[in-house]
Amino acid sequence: MSAVPELVRQLVTDGDPAQLLPAREQMAFTLGFHIVLVPFGVAFTFLMLVANYRGIRRGDAHALLLAERWSKVSAVLFAVGAVSGTVLSFELGLLWPGLMGRFGAAYGLPFAVEGIFFFLEAIFVAIYIYGWRRLSPWAHFWSGVPVPLSGLGGTASVVAANAWMNQPGGITLRDGRVVDVDPMGVFLNGAFWYEALHMFLAAYVVAGFVVAGVYAAGMLKGRLDRYHRLGFLISFTTAALVMPVQIFVGDVAAREVFAHEPAKFAAIEALPTTGTNVPEVLGGVLDHGQVRYGIPIPSGASILSGFSPSTRISGLDAVPAAVRPPDHLVNIVHLSFDVMVGSAFALLGLGAWFGWAWWRRRDLPASRWFLRAAMWAGAIAVVCLESGWVVTEVGRQPWTVVGLLLTRDAVTTEGNMWAFFAGAVAIYAAVGAAAVLVLRIMRRRWAAADGGGGGGDGGGGDVVGVPYGPGDESSSRTALP
Amino acid sequence: MSTVVAGGLLLGVLAYAVFGGADFGAGFWDLTAGGADRGRAARARIDHSLAPVWEANHTWLIYCLVVFWSAFPAAFAAVMTTMYLPLGLAAFGIVLRGSGFAFRKAVLRTSQQRLGGAAFAASSVITPFFFGAVGGGIASGRVPAGGHGDPVHSWLNPMSVLTGGLAVAVCAYLAAVLLAADARREGDGPLEAWFRRRAWLAAWFSGAMALGGLVGARADAPRLFGRLFGEALPLTALSVLSGGAALLLVRRASPRVVRYLAGGAVGALVLAWGSGQYPYLLGDHTTIESAAAPQSSLATLTAVFGLAVLLVVPSLALLYVLQQRAHLEDT
8 A cells, every 4th residue: 555655655745735736637538538539520530520421421321320320329428528528628727827827828729719619529429310311312422521521621620739748839927927929820730740740640540440340359259241331341341441541651750850859759758868870679667767578670760860870869868867768758658659550560460461462352351360350350440549659749848838837837736636636537437338338228229120140140130120211110209390 | 880789799699699598598508407217308308409509599699708708908907807707607608508518419328428518507507697797796896997897796795696596587588488498399299398398487576576676776776776767768678578579479470479478588688787787888887988098999990890791690590590490400
């Protein structure tokens, strides 16, 4: 039991407000929860429209059924994402009044733009989800198109705010106060393009692999019908195609961080001292200025960041001691980076396996190991997303706005934040568990509707329920004028 | 410019009070509808009316937050460091409410529906109470300009409790009128009468709370009190008159007219508060102008308002028209 107070003692530096640690943990917890839902609003709705388009264009009843069911799943996840996103808005003020009070005039603006996209997303998600019966097929399809587009705009806006914290721009300060704001400079700050693109693609990777994993699990249970294959193919192909692009963007992003955020880059590489011929250390931990237990690739980091072994990389020693991240934060950033890159390459390999089989035989790889791996790909993609997010956020510490505002100065000094944090954990645990339960109930119900879920032409038994078809009794009852 | 942006913020509060308020109020009637069998018809009506629109309605809250912190950052921080208890609890209430509502629709078993419904309904009452109490605290000057005000008495005082109760009552009134109009459109006479009775009850309760709130304002916010019967009198009167007219006409006039009247009553109430407090943002000590962000931020927000008018307003109109014409329904 003494481990916990010991850990707390390590994490709290003398003079920090008592609210700092719980506030950071709460922000990490609630944002870590919310970010898993983001891909389902941004990218899952795109997969849904792909299925819908195919369904109408080719008269494919299975595709239409997929689209309708996916829209119901996204309704549940969008609702949870909407409310957990609202909590984040409150937390920006409740936990970080120092940030909002001093920089709200600049940092707040991307969120104002995001508000518009969120509005459009919520409106058209509703029209789409509830429009299956009474809108004409194409009108209904087009009512869904603004959803992934707003997802793109919303991602860009929120990430613009996050990127601004890493590379603040577009503001004029006088005596520490924001006296003028150039909105374009705030939005299109130095980190905007690569951070926004990286997150946007990550949403497609996560949504694609998670959905594919669900259908892979079904296929492993013997549901090898066309409905399951189609659900798998639409989602897996999308994710597998995005994956190499994502790795390329990530590589560019890492070099941008090298060029513009040297402290974060030093933490990513867990590099104690500045130098050339810096090895890329896989794994390992920084302990009192030395990296232990890692596997070094000679000159790897120098070559990756500047295409030459003589590339000079700033180490942690170049960061002023007062704002140098402590070892445990460096290790979190370094190991998270390794997990992100490692899991990304594992997913790339899985996509390549699929691509090879498809190219040779126009079919999935025959091995059951492929389906087993695909079943886990969703979880791996989520791990990849979370670890990448940890790199960005923890790698920024001890700053909230790099160079301008320390996290300890941004945090609130009011209230018992441990109690607030405990409340957040309890409520989110309940909501998370309920969401999983509800999705499982929906899946079971659909499996039953498909005729017990064993082989056969699953989905075929549901044709009367296919959207745009003749409505059943219950749906026409409520439509009386 | 700062007045324009403050006006935009007030319109956001108004929209949230009208649209979000109706949702909250529906939750109140859900909570009090009785057992699973007795309350079935009312709950089904509530689900049917709310399901497609609640998320869009909820988004007005996000709009208010982003405009508030971008346009008046220091005042926003002052509110947050003072009112963190009610606002933190309101945030949790919103989580329970939204997810409870979304989940209840997806599950079949009555016990699970009951659990989801209870979360939805209870938080539908708590959340507007806290928002109302925060509003009362701000209006009565209990949020100091520099923030860090009294964390308890800033919102737990007679005036704030009354404004919190007023918020709950007004939401309940609005929802009952709208749901009665909906029930009539669907030709469901008994349910229409059920909601109409409750609309009357909520109206009397709102009136009592409003009178109590006025007595509180006379003591705690004399300037606001004076202006509610001075410069803002037309709005105050409009609120009372259209609220009463909606009640009287709910049986006869077209549901659309009833809708506008009930919404107008709530909207006018918010506008009366806003113009009663003008030119102050917090109490009667921090003006809108002195709390405002630099001009360039305000100009950007004005542009965002323009975008919202161009993009969001027509989209919302489309959503509501489709819903009112019964083009949206659960499959």
